[in-house]
Each structure stands twice: as C-alpha cells, then as structure tokens.
Amino acid sequence: MPAQSQRPAPDGALPRGELASRVLAMPTDTNPKGDIFGGWIMSLMDMAGKMSATTVANGRVVTVAVDRIVFRQPVQVGDVVCCYTEIVRTGNSSITLSIEVWAMRQGQGDRLKVTDATFTFVAVDDDGRPRPLRPVQ
Numbered sequence: 001m002p003a004q005s006q007r008p009a010p011d012g013a014l015p016r017g018e019l020a021s022r023v024l025a026m027p028t029d030t031n032p033k034g035d036i037f038g039g040w041i042m043s044l045m046d047m048a049g050k051m052s053a054t055t056v057a058n059g060r061v062v063t064v065a066v067d068r069i070v071f072r073q074p075v076q077v078g079d080v081v082c083c084y085t086e087i088v089r090t091g092n093s094s095i096t097l098s099i100e101v102w103a104m105r106q107g108q109g110d111r112l113k114v115t116d117a118t119f120t121f122v123a124v125d126d127d128g129r130p131r132p133l134r135p136v137q
Contacts, residue, residue, distance in 0.1 A: 013113060015102050017086030020048035024107070025079045036075035041115050042066070045099045048083035049119040053095045056087065057123035058134040061095065069117035073103075080107040081114075088118060093130040096120045 021044060029040045046063055053061040075081055081103050088096040101115040125131045 015082070015084040015100050015111070015113070016098060017084040017100065018052070019082055020052050020085045020099075021083045023081050025075050025077055025081055025103075027077050030077060034077065036077070036079075036081075038071055038115075041071070041075060041081070041101055042069065042117075044081060044083055045069075045101060045115070045117060045119065048085055049097050049099050049121060052085040052087075052097060053119075053121035056090065056095050056133070057121070059131075060124050060126075061121040062124050062128070063119060064094070064122050065120040067118040067120070069115065071115050073112055073114045075101075075103050075114050076105065078106045079103040082111070090133060092132055093123045094120055095123070095133070 023044060025036050029036050031037050046066075050061060050063070081101060084100045084102065086098045088098050090096070097119050099117055099119055100113060102111045103114045104111050122130050123133050
C-alpha cells in the first residue's frame, strides 16, 4: 500500500487489524442517489472476513452471524475502499472477526472509517458440517 494511505485519519485513528481487501467503488455499485449500496459494502466485508477466517481455520468457512454493523459515512464512486480484519476470538469451530471499512476519497488524502461490524464464521467440512479448528501450519 502506498505510504500516503498509511497516515492516520483526521481524528488520529488508524485501522485495526490487517488489510484483507482493497477495491475501487464503481458507478454500478450505487443507489439512485449516487451513494454506494450498503449491501455492496457488506459483501466486501463478508469476502474480506472469509479470506481471513479461512486462513485461521485452515480450510472452508461459512458466515453464521453479522453483529452491530454501523454505516458511519457514505462511500462514493471513485473511493478506494479497504477492509481490515482483526480476530476478536476463536471457539471450537468459530472465528469472530472485527471488520472495519475505510475509504480514501478518489483514492487520495485522508482515510475515513465508513463502516464497521463483527462477523462470525464457522469452520465446516466438505459436507458443510461444523468441524473443529485446525492449527495453522
């Protein structure tokens, strides 16, 4: 990631966790008012979380819950949207992640935290049944 995007937000905050995805918001992802659909943001969060949880689970995971999603600011066409994930806890078969979404307006300047939520994933076997987490090797 370019050094420019490593600067703290105007309030001094930094994203928590590791960068899991980065994408450009496009016109096809907007509502009639021109803002990016919240469902598109949720989808990005789910995909970023899946990638992180798959690594922790050392295999297939499924999303089982989304808690406390907060849309703090709108995302606009041309914004660079970054999802950061951080492990909150792991259980026998579950992985709970804090996921934050940060945007850089037109890919430049200060980052703004636009959305955050907690996602829970469960490790599953080939038949889709929960399985115990395996150690990452």
